[in-house]
Amino acid sequence: MLSIEGVRKSFNGREILHGIDLSLGKEKMASVMGKSGSGKSTLLAIMAGLLRPDDGKVLYGDFDIGTADEDTLAEFRLKTIGFIFQDFKLIPSLTVHDNILLGIYPRKDVDEAEKQRRIQALAEEVGLCDRLKEQVNNLSGGEKQRVAIARSLVNQPAVVLADEPTGNLDSKTADGIMALFQRLHQKHETSFLIVTHDQDIAAKTEHIYRIQDGELMS
Numbered sequence: 675m676l677s678i679e680g681v682r683k684s685f686n687g688r689e690i691l692h693g694i695d696l697s698l699g700k701e702k703m704a705s706v707m708g709k710s711g712s713g714k715s716t717l718l719a720i721m722a723g724l725l726r727p728d729d730g731k732v733l734y735g736d737f738d739i740g741t742a743d744e745d746t747l748a749e750f751r752l753k754t755i756g757f758i759f760q761d762f763k764l765i766p767s768l769t770v771h772d773n774i775l776l777g778i779y780p781r782k783d784v785d786e787a788e789k790q791r792r793i794q795a796l797a798e799e800v801g802l803c804d805r806l807k808e809q810v811n812n813l814s815g816g817e818k819q820r821v822a823i824a825r826s827l828v829n830q831p832a833v834v835l836a837d838e839p840t841g842n843l844d845s846k847t848a849d850g851i852m853a854l855f856q857r858l859h860q861k862h863e864t865s866f867l868i869v870t871h872d873q874d875i876a877a878k879t880e881h882i883y884r885i886q887d888g889e890l891m892s
Contacts (some may be wrong), residue, residue: 675700675865676721676833681730683716690716692888693730698833703859703866705876708885714869717885718837721867723751734832752780756826756834756864760841762818766811770802770821773810777825789828796824799861800854816847823854827862836868840875852878 676698683691690713698704708714719725720732723739732739734754739747756777764773774793778784784792797803800820810818819839826834836855840848852875859866868879876882884891 675735676867677731677733678717678721679731679733681717681720681727681732683713683720683725683728690888691720691727694885694888694890696883696890696892698865698867700832701859701863701865702881703856703868703879704881704883705868705870705879706883706885706890707870707873707876709871712885713888714885715837717890718835718867718869722755722757722835723747753829754832756829756831758819758822758826758834758836758839760838762822764810764818764821764825767809769807769809770797770813771806773821774825774828777828781829792828792830793824796827799858800824814847815843816850819843819847819851820854823851823858827858827864830862831864833865833867836866838870839868840870840872845874848872848875 678694678696681691681694682689694717706714706717716725720727727740737750739750742750771793774796775789778789778792794803797806800823802817802820805817810821813821840851843851855866856878858864868875870876
């Protein structure tokens with residue numbers, strides 16, 4: 675489903691990624707491990723279409739996101755890729771419901787009733803159905819990450835990319851989030867790629883890639 679071929683990326687004359695190759699099969703859960711500065715977050719941003727590679731291809735099936743124009747890429751990203759951040763990227767003053775809604779709000783091809791059905795269903799799946807009217811700034815860190823997870827799945831994406839999704843959580847809460855990932859991965863048949871520096875988190879995925887100094891090892 676997701677295939678990266680010979681991807682290179684430089685900043686200020688310094689090459690961060692040195693010809694990366696990676697394949698994430700349909701309905702798989704994998705992780706990318708690496709120390710801070712190893713290039714893993716840059717790689718994830720390129721996979722998400724948030725950065726363009728200097729060289730190489732990023733393919734979702736036959737669609738190369740590296741060559742798509744901005745409008746086409748934005749629509750593709752909205753419908754196909756879910757993204758989860760370490761710092762949640764939620765709007766604290768909005769409710770749980772409205773933060774999840776933001777993920778699907780731009781869709782013109784999904785009617786309002788279906789949007790509400792998906793929000794309710796995902797809130798139940800992540801254990802927040804009784805908190806939909808609660809402002810996000812009243813939630814714990816683990817609850818905020820559950821909101822972010824629901825938002826990432828509301829468009830029924832083929833792939834969810836998660837950048838250090840447990841980095842701000844204690845070990846017990848992190849274990850709960852990974853268990854939730856595994857349940858959602860199996861139920862929705864969605865591929866997950868999780869960037870982490872934590873061996874215990876990576877061990878809960880089906881395959882571990884390791885990145886060091888911009889080079890990837892499987």
